[in-house]
Amino acid sequence: MSKSFDSAGLTFRKDYFDDRAAWTALVSLLDDTFGIDIGPLRHLGGPDPTSMPFGWFASNDTLAANLTAFAMPIVVNGRQIEAGAFQSGAVRPPWRRRGLYRDLTRKALEWCEGRQFEAIVLYTDKPSLYESYGFSILPMHRYCGGAPKPRSATNSARQLDPWNKTDFALLQEALKTRAPVSDVLAVSGNAAMFLVNTQLDTEVRLSWLDEEKAIIAWKAGAAGRFSLLDVVAAEIPPLAVILGRLGALPEHVDVFFSPDKLDWGGEAVAFDNGTAFMLRTTTDLAPASPAMLSPMADF
Template sequence: MTSKSIDHSGLTFRRDYFGDLTAWQALVDLLKDTFDIDIGPLQQMGGPDPSSMPFGWFAADGQLAANLSAFAMPLMVNGRTVNAAAFQSGAVRPAWRGRGLYRDLTQKALAWCEEKGFEAIVLYTDKPALYEPYGFHALPMHAYSGPAPAPAASGRPARTLDPSRPADLSVLQAALKRRMPVSETLAVVESTAMFLINTRLDPSVRLSFIEDRQTVIAWKADGDRFMLLDVVAQQIAALAEIIGSLGLRPAMAEVLFCPDRLGWEGETRAPGGGTCFMFRASDEIALEAPAMLSPMADF
């Protein structure tokens, strides 16, 4: 893209500032004020992703005027591990908009990703036109729904996990570190921080632990409909076994990722919401089957 001048008068540029708790709080405040999202609890859940690289313009009073963060998010795409990065926490306070700050941060983040050798970059946005000039394109997302399988006999029933309890948080963190991708078509290889904070951002998510399988299930229920958000395990169990372990007998199932490892098939549907999943890579990416990233990987 053609470089344009920016107006950063009265501001100081900083990067890699998550080790500074005052600067971290400035980011928490920016996202709360802009999107009404509170990422503050992440500090009590292990902290931000250790690969994170934030880029920000700070005012003299310590307020964060504009931010864009990048972090490593390796993905499984069509059976291959892709060394990908993700952009998140992009925001500019109203008083500093229209000065080119976000364009500047985007260019800095892209340069960092190139320096680190990432082969792809992904992001979520409700403004896809903002990123298309940088080579991003929208990748259509699809969930699956259909009649639920009959519950299969299982061993010990699953128990509830509560990440606010230190022992349960340790169980969850250990499972996330050794997980396999939930799908071969599209899935995160490892994204612990995002999974943990999403348990706080969406209190309707239920977490259950199947101990004899060392499997964590992220799910919801709405009447006779079972919604599977994610499976965290070294070996993915069949959907019938998951439902059986939870002691459920739903009529319908909805899986919010490609169910290629669940022993179950459903009809595809485009999820609701106004955000696009965007992909930037040297080679055009086309998924081999309809898919979406688990909501527990939302960033």
Template sequence: MKKLIYDVFEIDVSPLNRLGHDPSIVAFGWWHDGELVANVSLYERRLWLSGERVEAYGVQSVAVRPEWRGKGLFRDLMVRALDHADARAGLVILSTDTPDLYTRFGFRAVRESFFSGSLPPGRPRPNCRRLSLENEADVALLLDLFARRVPTSLLAAACDHPALFMLKAVETPEIALMHLPELDAVVAVRDIDQAPMNLLDIVAPSIPSLEDIAAALGYGERHIHVYMTPDRLAWTPGEIAPVDTGYMVRGPYPPEGEAFMLSDMRI
């Protein structure tokens, strides 16, 4: 699968050989002469939606080599994958740039929102360090926090396996994973040296306030963007902006119609 994903999407998943693969992945594929020519994978998603824990499946690694398109392989694999998921969970989700491909399988688009606003005046108290996923001790620290993490939101959040989170960080150099030792937390921040700061995710056994996170990062600006549902951050956004992230669901989705965003820390 690694070669197919790289050839179609130019995403190198080989770092997961070192960082750890998600053991819940179930792959459905077509092979020709020993080469994988089409693939659809599922992985288990552990979600918090409207105050309830929900077990779901995510669809990922949907790829068909160009010369094999138009032969029904994608449809065959989607049917097989969804039969597998439907027997085990009531909700399947995905993100895509091509939603028309998935509406025929019962998926519908759900609009997410991002949140922005000001921080109360305060003094930065920098106490943070950028993690390196090339460093075994830093990887171990992050995995320990993942084992103890709580949902960032009770309205809409995910507590998935860390594989896709780490792969997103590897593939996106502008995302910094910052360890905040006083808060026992790692936060994912994009464009950390620019303003406004973009907060993407929090991995921690207790969710700190946004004010404490900003202070620990040494962030002295007043404005911030938050790309996750902010109900546990002790902060009220000044602006909520709907955005099309390609998010689609198949099955009941309790936060539908409300302002939410699942972390995009996944490939």
């Protein structure tokens, strides 16, 4: 028998992103719950157009509970997978432990079933919330190793600023036509999350390689380390070319996705930032080698 829930005084709504007050209520819920401000997303192309938010509202400007589902096509072992994803799952403290989140999870799962997704993915610090729905943890791995000798002309990269109109147009175009950064595990679209992630981590730098028509998302690490977070391009350039164009001369490189397209090898190291990546699928979707989704695809 299905468990009941208590929604006294609340109104259920879905698909409400076009309602400015409801969107603001979500921004506030996520800021209060996770300390994350997704407000800038509205000015950076808006939320993913496939987003389907499900929420219980206390009033037009107070969202008591939310869970958003959206389409997130991914590539696993070279195969394109039509996947769904869950994000922005939160319930305000006065309305917790009434079964509201269970209700929203069921509604979001039903929406995904209607779309016939082969898999559903999510990130969470509470995996037990999702295990009974058939989600299981997929361990994530980054790659570490010595830097290759930089190839090609040095220092020809240009820094991009998403708030600059020209740069933003370039970013949008590159995201539209990108190839997956890896064949083992990668997103194949998801422009909205890339753009919002440029704002959530202030250390992320975006550089444009004109010759390769590639955007490099990277961070300068401590003590001669270089962190490569993502590459947005129709053809992924080798790591040696990327370092050359950036004029970077690190000793060590950390790559936060499977480097199968980088013409470089490193050692796979378990990546644990306290958040689990979970997958629900009826098919076998285990990556053939250790991998992780780029942090620029975090949702």
